[in-house]
Amino acid sequence: MPDQTVSGYGLGLRKQHYGDFLDHAVPVDFVEVISENFMIDGGRPRDILRRVRERHPVALHGVSMSIGSADGLDRAYLDRLRALVDEIEPLFVSDHLSWSRFAGFSSHDLLPLPYTDEVLDLVCANIATAQDVLGRPMLIENPSSYVAFDGSTMTEWQFLDAMCKRSGCGLLLDINNIFVSATNHGFDPLAYIDGVPVDRVRQVHLAGHSRGQDLLIDTHDQPVPPTVWALYDYALDRLGPVATMIERDDAIPPLADLLGELDHARSIGAARDRRAA
Amino acid sequence: MSLAALQRDFRAWLVESDSAAAARIGDRDRAGLTVYQNNYRSQLVACLEEGFERVHAWLGDGAFLAAAVAHIDATPPSHWTLDAYPAGFVATLATLYPDDAEVAELAWLDQALTTAFAGPDADPLAPDILATIDWDNVVLQLAPTLAIGEATTNAAAIWSALSAGNMPPPAHMLDEPAALLVWRHDYIPCFRTIDLCEHRMLDRVREGRTFGALCASLTDELGAERSMATAGAVLGQWLRDGLIVGCK
Numbered sequence: 357m358p359d360q361t362v363s364g365y366g367l368g369l370r371k372q373h374y375g376d377f378l379d380h381a382v383p384v385d386f387v388e389v390i391s392e393n394f395m396i397d398g399g400r401p402r403d404i405l406r407r408v409r410e411r412h413p414v415a416l417h418g419v420s421m422s423i424g425s426a427d428g429l430d431r432a433y434l435d436r437l438r439a440l441v442d443e444i445e446p447l448f449v450s451d452h453l454s455w456s457r458f459a460g461f462s463s464h465d466l467l468p469l470p471y472t473d474e475v476l477d478l479v480c481a482n483i484a485t486a487q488d489v490l491g492r493p494m495l496i497e498n499p500s501s502y503v504a505f506d507g508s509t510m511t512e513w514q515f516l517d518a519m520c521k522r523s524g525c526g527l528l529l530d531i532n533n534i535f536v537s538a539t540n541h542g543f544d545p546l547a548y549i550d551g552v553p554v555d556r557v558r559q560v561h562l563a564g565h566s567r568g569q570d571l572l573i574d575t576h577d578q579p580v581p582p583t584v585w586a587l588y589d590y591a592l593d594r595l596g597p598v599a600t601m602i603e604r605d606d607a608i609p610p611l612a613d614l615l616g617e618l619d620h621a622r623s624i625g626a627a628r629d630r631r632a633a
Numbered sequence: 634m635s636l637a638a639l640q641r642d643f644r645a646w647l648v649e650s651d652s653a654a655a656a657r658i659g660d661r662d663r664a665g666l667t668v669y670q671n672n673y674r675s676q677l678v679a680c681l682e683e684g685f686e687r688v689h690a691w692l693g694d695g696a697f698l699a700a701a702v703a704h705i706d707a708t709p710p711s712h713w714t715l716d717a718y719p720a721g722f723v724a725t726l727a728t729l730y731p732d733d734a735e736v737a738e739l740a741w742l743d744q745a746l747t748t749a750f751a752g753p754d755a756d757p758l759a760p761d762i763l764a765t766i767d768w769d770n771v772v773l774q775l776a777p778t779l780a781i782g783e784a785t786t787n788a789a790a791i792w793s794a795l796s797a798g799n800m801p802p803p804a805h806m807l808d809e810p811a812a813l814l815v816w817r818h819d820y821i822p823c824f825r826t827i828d829l830c831e832h833r834m835l836d837r838v839r840e841g842r843t844f845g846a847l848c849a850s851l852t853d854e855l856g857a858e859r860s861m862a863t864a865g866a867v868l869g870q871w872l873r874d875g876l877i878v879g880c881k
Contacts, residue, residue: 399817399820462713467640504662
């Protein structure tokens with residue numbers, strides 16, 4: 357179980373904003389970086405991360421661990437990540453409940469998993485391996501998905517609950533992903549939030565999405581929409597204060613726009629605090 | 634279906650558009666499977682576009698996309714980092730453009746500069762150490778980001794023009810074969826064209842030969858008078874470039 361109980365408001369650090377973070381005092385409580393962008397030998401990106409780390413706590417968020425690979429984890433990947441963890445001493449280390457790699461093939465996408473006992477056993481074994489190598493608990497993020505499997509024997513939130521209990525990991529709850537998957541697969545997003553183990557949630561992602569021909573697509577290229585803000589408000593009543601960040605990966609706007617969205621998250625958090633008082 | 638079987642089918646769908654595999658995954662979700670397939674292919678195309686900006690500009694959108702699609706079809710990614718994927722594209726371009734050597738050389742240069750950008754850090758040799766070096770017996774250590782590629786065409790001039798947003802010169806073969814030297818100085822990837830004499834000198838340094846042995850080889854090649862002047866000039870250039878990061 358992760359022992360970090362960090363709250364506050366952060367942003368994903370993107371290269372378009374490196375100058376802002378290095379030259380100005382940006383009003384965030386933490387930043388999150390994509391781990392793989394810094395799992396490199398050296399050069400300017402590593403230098404920038406070191407300098408940003410001197411100013412802000414950093415969360416490492418991965419996209420390539422492939423925690424659902426049927427043939428296990430890539431040890432070379434884990435060793436690289438461990439080296440970065442040792443250097444950065446991050447707030448959190450997270451990745452997704454998905455798979456990207458199998459039998460020498462790497463899709464570089466967050467592919468969906470069926471929610472069965474077999475997959476639960478495998479995911480928990482892989483999380484145990486990762487946590488062992490990293491020497492710390494991980495956070496696992498709920499994915500957006502575009503395919504649901506007939507063979508699933510439990511809901512995603514039931515799977516997350518069982519996974520946390522068995523592996524000791526925490527959760528990175530992506531509110532946008534809940535909304536996207538709920539819309540695509542026709543389940544109730546409020547039932548999802550009611551069903552996840554709230555005591556395991558250590559971090560929240562807020563993001564935007566796009567509407568494809570048939571499905572919502574988790575593009576992270578839009579501002580957080582009102583539907584996702586409303587779900588965040590609902591979730592906060594159950595979660596209490598929790599580290600929250602805006603995750604924007606494409607069509608990156610000026611930093612001021614993202615700080616404006618972060619202020620909106622703060623106002624929702626402050627309102628929740630008043631209700632709870 | 635076991636998870637391993639499902640992941641095998643997913644790979645077949647993404648890479649080969651295998652309809653039977655898609656049916657086993659679940660045909661009612663064909664729209665969703667199509668999203669994943671589009672994501673897979675568009676991400677790899679974007680990766681190649683980002684990694685080979687000058688090749689893209691040289692070939693144009695249509696020809697570059699056709700080359701990217703050929704590469705993606707023939708070479709599914711296997712490494713955990715997408716940064717590893719572009720390396721194989723140089724060989725694909727050499728195969729697709731056997732009579733246009735500048736294409737593969739441009740690609741090599743794009744790829745080598747990208748690799749140098751994220752390569753290991755090393756500080757250039759401090760100037761105050763130079764006076765203390767036993768030059769006959771010293772073995773120089775070169776920047777760990779150093780890479781040397783073949784130059785049979787004016788790819789370097791094309792690359793520079795395209796990078797500056799200028800009209801590139803027509804491709805042509807060089808009068809004499811040369812080499813492209815790529816490295817990173819501080820945090821900036823650099824390159825320059827070198828002649829085969831300097832190429833051989835660098836190879837000897839990389840083999841661990843002493844500077845004295847390097848000068849002796851140069852004397853055999855150029856004669857005593859020219860070898861002294863050449864060794865001094867090349868060494869000075871290497872120091873100015875930040876190519877030497879240590880000695881032993």
